[in-house]
Amino acid sequence: MLSYIIRRLFLAIVTVWAITVLSFVIIQLPPGDFVTIYINALQSSGSPISFGQAEAMRAEYGLDQPMTVQYAKWMGMVLRGNFGMALAWNKPVKEIIGDRLTLTMVVSIAAIMLTWTVALPIGIYSAVRQYSPGDYVFTFIGFIGIAVPNFMLALILMYLGFKYFNMSIGGLFSAEFETAPWSLAKIGDLLKHLILPALILGLAGTAQLIRIMRANLLDELRKPYVVTARAKGLSETRVILKYPVRAALNPFASTIGYYFPYVVSGSIIVSLVLGLPTVGPLLLTALVAQDMFLAGTIVLMLGVMTVMGTFVSDLILMWIDPRIRMEG
């Protein structure tokens, strides 16, 4: 069990390292170094910096040195919590993305919660009442969920909401809470606004999980122990919920690890369409404006948080599935 945790932790660390390298590559990719871009940005806003200042910045980031040194310097800064400056805002990156990063995770986790709470009962229902009208309806919705990319779904729902209900369904807060400090009322407002993005984000995953759950449970229901349980006179709910559902849940849980990155990834583009104040819109503007420290940091933080989420879901999996615990 301990060796399982250590192996997972090691893998998580390797992944984080890979993500730092990729983020660094993204920061480095545009032509010219970022000091040049920074100077240009400052000049266009009317506050040029002197040649000496520019040279000092270059030295700080080690721009005259080889890539590996630059990477090491950048990593050193990141580890100390210094993510550089966001050009367009002229503020440290950390200040800008803090809240938005939290909201990204809130939206993603809400989508996953919703996926589970919806997919589990429907999957059980579809398996127990195989080929019933309800089963067909859910299969149909499932196909829609798989075939309609989530940003298109967002687009279409927004259009319908605008056209037929004359309301805007975007955003995560009502206007009066937008800039208000956190309070219970604001959280309530957030929860109300969260349902739709969570539904849109979770639909594809829900569809897939229903299919997996249904197939797994159907396999289990055909096994002799279910017949035995029935013959012993257990109530139908007990027969189904106590053993087959638990057995069918294992592969269900093991997909979480891959599902989390997928949802985070999707939340970026859905946020853009729905205008959610997550890091999604920020990432796009940063990339378009070649604000590479901001963009690189967002990619880095998203990656790191995803890896952490995956690690946590691995631990949950271990808790659910005794086979992993026993294997050691």
Next chain:
Amino acid sequence: MANQTNAPDAEERISVATQWQLMWWRFRKHALAKVGAIVVILFYGVALGADFLAYSDPTFVEAQRSLLSPHGIQWLDEGRFAPFVYGLKGTRDPQTFKRVYVTDPNQKYPVRFFGQGFEWQLLGLKTDRHLIAVEGAKAEEVLFLLGTDQLGRDLWSRLMYGTRTSMFIGLVGVMLSLFLGILLGGISGYYGGSIDTFIQRLIEVIRSIPTIPLWMGLGAALPKDWSVRQVYFAITVILSLIGWTELARVVRGRFLSLREEDYVTAAELAGCSQMRIIFRHMVPSFLSHIIAATTLAIPAMIISETALSFLGLGLRPPAVSWGVLLQDAQNVQALAISPWLVIPTIPVVVVILALNFLGDGLRDAADPYG
């Protein structure tokens, strides 16, 4: 199995049938998969014949005719079958002073099939024939089956070219992923041991990185002065660098299970070279699985390209793809004024469904125990 009822005859047929025949028989019974196959073939047909199916030059800009709503073809003229379109007359709205176009019932332009339109080229052959053409005026000026975009370009014609780009980027991207997947998955499954562990960990690492932010970063970093072709190729490479993991997993799984088969051991004992064992003995037995997995991988490619281009970080104009077309439909205000801009979602959804059905059918057909 097929025709189990008419006993000995059918049984004999099955026992001598090749693997592909068996697959075909099983596939035939899958109604949804057959529909999927037909739709996919249709879409690739559109992709190939985009020039012929379009009637307007997709790059023809006419700001005067921006955001025209769809105008259908009138099929009957005074009770007789004689398809035509009405001309459009521009007037000023007396209240808003906006330029509006109304159909002019006095002006009729006959529609001809296989008529002449803008010139196009295929394999060095020049022609100006199109499925639909207008006589007496340029199609760009009077025929708007699905309306026009902001710059007055005809949506139908652009959709045809967009289908070509999107369908082929799916195909090319999957081919690249397939190459990487077979290479790395094959090495992983065939050699096993520490190489296997390394590649498996690599796959896990890649899969735990959220893809869209990464793609956005890489897509935005492509130099602005690259040509359409270069960007197209670069985007395909970016997409397949991450897309190969699923295919590699399938290939590895097959290799692992086949490595233990008796006939592979027999081939080894008979002194076959490794290359011969892999390509002559192992690959044919799981080729069908690979084809099914490949079919199922195309939709993901198409969605990814559409998403990237939709954000403006994928293909860039003048390239036309479904994602590029949907860029115009990015905000609700635009949609409220011109809802037809959202039409490109339809082919995306249809082709993804069709590919999924086809892939599911192929996978079931390829699995002898299914």
